[in-house]
Amino acid sequence: MTPAAKPQVSEITTPPTSPAAYDLHKIRRDFPILCQRVNNRPLVYLDNAATTQKPRVVIDAITRYYESGNANIHRGVHYLSQHATQEYEASRETVRRFLNAADASEIVFVRGATEGINLIAQTLGRTRVQAGDEVLITAMEHHSNIVPWQILCGEKGARLRVAPINDAGELILDEFTHLLGPRTKIVAVPHVSNALGTINPLHRMVELAHGHNAAVVVDGAQAVSHLAVNVRALDCDFYVFSGHKVYGPTGIGVLYGKAALLDAMPPYQGGGDMIRSVTFEKTTYNKIPYKFEAGTPDISGVIGLGAAINYVNEVGLDRIAIHEQDLLRYATESLSAIPGVGLIGTAKEKAAVLSFVMDGIHPHDIGTILDEEGIAIRTGHHCAQPVMDRFGVPATARASLGLYNTREEIDGLVKGIEKVRGVLG
């Protein structure tokens, strides 16, 4: 059996660069969207925490699947079905390596980080959390790591507790420690804060939570594109992320869970593919991860996500981190030097996210004026209203950087902010 015909892709003929070189020009050429103009200006895309752009290899992988590989998985004996199944499962293995999970069966494909958290809350949560128990989160959560636990606690008569953060936007570890106790059944924390950029000391937090036998759920949505994740070294019980925030397609995400926990959890949704046998009297469920993948999944999304992770691996997360940290330093200095601009979130350990406010000017107006300059940032509460309350601001403007951003773009942002001041005074 021969693999499906692949479209001819011309080989890149530029000479190989040294491993240390970060070829920003080549990287930017990998992303078709970046060469367009917005409002007659070159697009400056600084909204990567909302979603990242997609490299050509991801777009091609999805196109190739639909043009020459489309079939349903895990059921057909025919060639295309087998081929689609192979590609789908190859992506699962790619994700396993990406997170350094022990086994591919610990990788469940979901719609995104949000669905991953809801799945855990509705399965592990419902069986483990009882009246009087506690779920511990932090004050820097995205709504997606608040509301599913609120729903669960409401149903069970359990208590949602919140570990506070300091003025820099860092978790106060002592307070976190004090909030842990015999009633703490689940600890759900972000690896990186979406609104502040704070990188949490996960290793220590997991250790502390496990000291009280709590299961630890990590929202990795904002982490996986910025830093290498090793779930076995972290020893977290669950880790979720969204494909579209790591240069992959929307609508696909990953739930990692330790096999023993996933095995013991009841299914989330019933349907095809998640069963072993069905009669009207009784159904036995499939093994993990299939037990949690009811119905035809987003096959093209999974294949696209695999291509995205391969791309990130090729560029190298260590080199991406060096590039982004350099940009973050540069941007922090540049923005801090503008009178009347204040940064929200100044943690020592920080990913390339810059939330800021301007004296007397609402973020929404900043966003509109920057858009005129072709600069895309996010303005608003970033689905983290409690974070805004903590810092006493209704909203912030947020520039979030990705592997393709440049110092020139930061200079453009600074010029744009000066224009905001010019227009609004």
Next chain:
Amino acid sequence: MPDLRELYQDVILEHSKAPRNYRELGAANRKAEGFNPLCGDRYIVYLDLDGDAVRDIAFQGSGCAISKASASLMTQSVKGKTQSQIEELFQDFHKIVTGQTSAESSAPEVGKLSVFAGVSAYPVRVKCATLAWHTLRAALAGGDQSVSTE
């Protein structure tokens, strides 16, 4: 490309920096809260209704220049008007910010509110311009109410 100065006209900037009737209204017999969950803009509109007419109106809250200026100008333009007059004014205002009527051809009652015509070139900002109005309508409709743009 739309012109930023059309959006951020001097009258709008001036009202956003020094909003009129920006206070809690002690004599209020109606109030409502308006919230745009997408951007976090939030206003409270206080009303002192004398029968069917607005004897006094005030507002408080936070939001962008467009939403705050709109709230400020709204309080000026509805004082002394009846509910049906206010509803008519809102409909005229809505036509202007959505580009269905030009500032020149708008009803004379609209007056200063026509400075918001520039909003029509920025569809995502229409909700900013109308938030206070929706809040006012909720207050007129009765009781302590909360409205959302979504």
